[in-house]
Amino acid sequence: VENPAWWTSAVVYQIYPRSFADSDGDGIGDLPGIRGRLDHLADLGVDVVWLSPVYRSPQDDNGYDISDYQDIDPAFGTLADMDGLIADAHARGIKVVMDLVVNHTSDEHPWFVESRSSTTNPKRDWYWWRDAREGMDAGDPGAQPTNWESFFSGPAWELDETTGQYYLHLFSRKQPDLNWENPQVRQAVHEMMRWWLDRGVDGFRMDVINMISKVPDLPDGPPIPGTPYGDGTVATFFGPRLHEFLAEMHREVFAGRDADLITVGEMPGATVEQARLVTDPARAELDMVFQFEHVQLDQGDSKWDRRPLRLTDLKASLGRWQAGLADVGWNSLYWDNHDQPRAVSRFGDDSPAHRRDSATCLATLLHGHRGTPYVYQGEEIGMANSTWADVRDFRDIESLNHFADATARGQDPDDVLAALRPTSRDNARTPVQWDDSPHAGFTTGEPWLAVNPDHVDWNVAAQRDDPHSVLAHHRALIALRHENRTVQLGAFDMLLPDHEDVYAYTRTSDDETLLVVCNVSGIPHPLAELLPEAVEAEVLLGNRDHLPDHDPAVLGPWDARILRTA
Ligand code: ISL
Numbered sequence: 001v002e003n004p005a006w007w008t009s010a011v012v013y014q015i016y017p018r019s020f021a022d023s024d025g026d027g028i029g030d031l032p033g034i035r036g037r038l039d040h041l042a043d044l045g046v047d048v049v050w051l052s053p054v055y056r057s058p059q060d061d062n063g064y065d066i067s068d069y070q071d072i073d074p075a076f077g078t079l080a081d082m083d084g085l086i087a088d089a090h091a092r093g094i095k096v097v098m099d100l101v102v103n104h105t106s107d108e109h110p111w112f113v114e115s116r117s118s119t120t121n122p123k124r125d126w127y128w129w130r131d132a133r134e135g136m137d138a139g140d141p142g143a144q145p146t147n148w149e150s151f152f153s154g155p156a157w158e159l160d161e162t163t164g165q166y167y168l169h170l171f172s173r174k175q176p177d178l179n180w181e182n183p184q185v186r187q188a189v190h191e192m193m194r195w196w197l198d199r200g201v202d203g204f205r206m207d208v209i210n211m212i213s214k215v216p217d218l219p220d221g222p223p224i225p226g227t228p229y230g231d232g233t234v235a236t237f238f239g240p241r242l243h244e245f246l247a248e249m250h251r252e253v254f255a256g257r258d259a260d261l262i263t264v265g266e267m268p269g270a271t272v273e274q275a276r277l278v279t280d281p282a283r284a285e286l287d288m289v290f291q292f293e294h295v296q297l298d299q300g301d302s303k304w305d306r307r308p309l310r311l312t313d314l315k316a317s318l319g320r321w322q323a324g325l326a327d328v329g330w331n332s333l334y335w336d337n338h339d340q341p342r343a344v345s346r347f348g349d350d351s352p353a354h355r356r357d358s359a360t361c362l363a364t365l366l367h368g369h370r371g372t373p374y375v376y377q378g379e380e381i382g383m384a385n386s387t388w389a390d391v392r393d394f395r396d397i398e399s400l401n402h403f404a405d406a407t408a409r410g411q412d413p414d415d416v417l418a419a420l421r422p423t424s425r426d427n428a429r430t431p432v433q434w435d436d437s438p439h440a441g442f443t444t445g446e447p448w449l450a451v452n453p454d455h456v457d458w459n460v461a462a463q464r465d466d467p468h469s470v471l472a473h474h475r476a477l478i479a480l481r482h483e484n485r486t487v488q489l490g491a492f493d494m495l496l497p498d499h500e501d502v503y504a505y506t507r508t509s510d511d512e513t514l515l516v517v518c519n520v521s522g523i524p525h526p527l528a529e530l531l532p533e534a535v536e537a538e539v540l541l542g543n544r545d546h547l548p549d550h551d552p553a554v555l556g557p558w559d560a561r562i563l564r565t566a
Contacts, residue, residue: 009488010047016338022443031077042092045478050097060174065106069192086200095202104175128168148232153405180212190252203262210267213239237269246285266290272324279329288332304419322492331371341427345385357558360473360543364560367477368516382470385427386452399424435461513566519555528553537563
């Protein structure tokens with residue numbers, strides 16, 4: 001690569017502002033809270049901060065339902081706070097990326113308020129309005145215009161009494177989908193994006209951006225067994241005009257300034273081939289995408305049904321993405337975000353004996369790949385899934401809707417609760433654990449979502465000066481990416497594809513070969529037999545080499561090493 005983009009050596013840190021740091025004691029994290037904790041991010045060494053939405057919002061989906069794209073929600077602060085945050089971050093060399101949620105707005109956005117007011121309103125066509133299914137009356141069971149299920153349970157259509165038509169909402173009924181077929185919609189979005197870039201924002205993470213183009217006649221989807229619904233994703237994921245819309249956005253918003261920016265599109269259902277098109281620099285669409293294959297490998301029939309991850313499946317998947325985007329395009333690398341349960345609980349082992357080592361092992365495995373790593377708040381200290389005694393402990397609309405829906409359909413509430421515990425998005429959303437004080441240093445008030453009781457042992461303050469902490473390990477991984485060109489750009493080759501416990505690969509550049517070897521299990525494995533060249537190799541970074549029982553020839557439980565073999 002001649003002139004690699006700056007983000008090929010960058011690490012991004014995701015903040016979920018609601019749960020990061022509360023400055024005013026209302027129990028909700030806010031922008032001044034973030035400003036007060038920027039030194040933690042500078043100390044970690046991240047290059048970019050991505051903020052989940054802070055725009056004005058009724059908070060039906062914690063800000064992913066926006067009622068004013070050009071204002072800050074009072075719960076988070078003001079535009080002046082945002083300007084101050086951008087300035088403070090820039091002063092530390094940290095870029096700021098905003099979440100761009102433009103597949104849908106809030107139903108309280110003035111655009112939708114106008115659109116719903118009459119069938120002849122000039123903004124009627126800014127959203128997807130349809131009559132009841134032919135031959136049926138509006139409001140009749142099954143009369144929705146298509147058979148699609150919303151991602152948040154129930155039908156994807158809501159009848160609006162004002163005009164007797166239905167509107168489309170792939171997510172909650174308070175998140176109506178914008179109609180990107182209408183050029184006015186696209187222009188309004190572009191204008192808003194330019195306004196933020198002019199304000200100093202350094203890029204966007206684009207929420208479900210692969211859903212903005214729909215198959216225009218909105219066909220029914222194939223039936224989903226056991227439900228009255230059909231799968232609408234065939235008509236809503238990667239629709240016919242997606243690439244056109246992204247290229248147009250690039251021309252209208254990013255052209256001329258994109259060298260300093262970073263754009264990442266969240267794309268559920270993305271295949272390698274689609275991601276390759278979207279991230280091919282010659283096509284000028286986006287820099288990288290978030291794909292979901294690797295976080296669905298432990299799913300059964302639905303996201304509420306979990307089975308153990310088979311490491312061989314993970315290797316096959318991540319390996320295919322590494323190969324597919326090797327010459328063209330770029331990967332983003334993540335385990336955790338605000339929608340996923342905590343990786344250390346899900347793919348690692350959060351029991352006291354293995355929590356530190358499995359958290360550092362997973363981080364090493366991920367950060368060694370080619371791509372841009374994303375660290376989700378709390379991941380850097382090994383935050384784990386929380387404890388949920390009762391359905392009333394949850395706050396997430398997806399979890400609460402699922403509980404109501406599944407129990408209404410006759411499932412045993414205890415079973416539904418048991419399925420929610422390891423899967424709920426709220427596992428990712430408990431407040432950041434800054435210290436061992438009653439609310440973990442997150443707030444002086446009552447937190448909006450209970451702090452994980454384990455914060456007494458797992459918190460930033462306890463790890464900051466510990467050279468072997470999960471935090472210190474992340475710091476080292478980030479520093480290594482900054483200084484090592486092979487980590488940034490070296491070719492990726494998977495080793496031992498059939499081994500059930502050991503994940504190993506090389507990264508190769510003209511100068512050197514790095515070997516990353518991770519024991520993704522609590523059972524020791526004979527490294528001398530598996531990869532003899534690893535035993536004597538120079539250790540760039542290990543997670544267990546300080547332990548008295550460490551043996552270079554044996555991979556201990558959750559042992560992870562980055563080695564230089566040539
Ligand atoms: O069900 C899914 C698709 O198969 C999910 O992956 C879903 O599409 C994904 O979680 C989308 O998430 C994003 O958009 C949502 C919001 O609730 C999430 O927090 C956000 O990350 C709606 O804006």
